[in-house]
Each structure stands twice: as structure tokens, then as C-alpha cells.
Amino acid sequence: MAEDIYKEKKRGYGKFIFWIVLIIFLFGGTTIWYKYYFVFGEGVKSGYLNYAVRKGNVFKTYEGKLIQQGFGNNSKSGALTSYEFEFSIEDEAVFKQMEANSGKYFDLHYKEYHGVLPWRGNTVYVVDKVVNIK
Incomplete structure (x- = not known):
């Protein structure tokens, strides 16, 4: 009789440990998905392409910078200011x-993530296609 009680307690602890581990894995998986794979925002940015490079020590990724022009609040009496949009590039074809049209005016479609993955690029902004080149 004492052995049966011991086996039931052991079985109860096993179920408890199983459920705790399952909850931890589900919470961890959901957190990782939300931080690194959930698309927080997407849109189009326009400007002149400053550079597009392939760089990295371990993971070679494509990076770029777009120079946007506009009227800023901190400028003196309506002077033009420039804004920089740094991004990673998802596809080699893009x-x-x-790279072939450096210096031209681009309209780029991008996705914004909450976190950076080293094999995806150095920024949370990832350009997935070129909408227009002028």
C-alpha cells in the first residue's frame, strides 16, 4: 500500500514537471517568434540610394542606406534637411x-521587426523589393 502511494506521488510530480516544461517552451517560442519573426510594420520609403554593400564577419548580409530629403523642424527658415534610412536587404536580386543603380532615387518596400537576427541583417528594417527607380 505504501508503494502505491509513492508511485502516485512520483507520477504526480512527473505530470507537474511536464506541464511546467511545456509552458516554458510555449512561452519561450512565442516570445522568440514575436521578437524576431513578427512583422511589426511595413511600408515604403523613398530617397536617393547612398550605398548598398555586402558585409559581415560570420554572416554576410546586404546592407544599404537611403538619403531622404525634406523640410525639418530644426532647420532654419525652411531649409532642406536630410534623413538617413539604414536597412538590410533580404534578397540578392534586390x-x-x-547596386547597379546606385545614386538614383528609389521607392523601397520594407518590413520592420522588433529584433535583429544576425543572418537577416544589422537593422530591424528589411527591404524586400524595389517599388520604383527614378
Whole structure:
């Protein structure tokens, strides 16, 4: 009789440990998905392509910078200011298209994530296609 009680307690602890581990894995998986794979925002940015490069020590990624012009609040009496939009590039074909047209005016579609993955790029902004080149 004492052995049966011991086996039931042991079985109860096993179920408890199983559920705790399952909850931890589900919470951890959901957190990782939300931080690194959930698209927080997407849109289009326009400007002149400053550079498009392939760089990295371990993971070679495509990076770029867009120079946007506009009227800023901190400028003196309506003077033009420039804003920089740094981004990572998802696809090699998009990178080649940008590299061949450096210095031109681009409309780029991008996705914004909450976190950076080293194999995806150095920024939370990832350009997935070129909308227009002028």
C-alpha cells in the first residue's frame, strides 16, 4: 500500500514537471517568434540610394542606406534637411538591382521587426523589393 502511494506521488510530480516544461517552451517560442519573426510594420520609403554593400564577419548580409530629403523642424527658415534610412536587404536580386543603380532615387518596400537576427541583417528594417527607380 505504501508503494502505491509513492508511485502516485512520483507520477504526480512527473505530470507537474511536464506541464511546467511545456509552458516554458510555449512561452519561450512565442516570445522568440514575436521578437524576431513578427512583422511589426511595413511600408515604403523613398530617397536617393547612398550605398548598398555586402558585409559581415560570420554572416554576410546586404546592407544599404537611403538619403531622404525634406523640410525639418530644426532647420532654419525652411531649409532642406536630410534623413538617413539604414536597412538590410533580404534578397540578392534586390541587392544587385540597387547596386547597379546606385545614386538614383528609389521607392523601397520594407518590413520592420522588433529584433535583429544576425543572418537577416544589422537593422530591424528589411527591404524586400524595389517599388520604383527614378
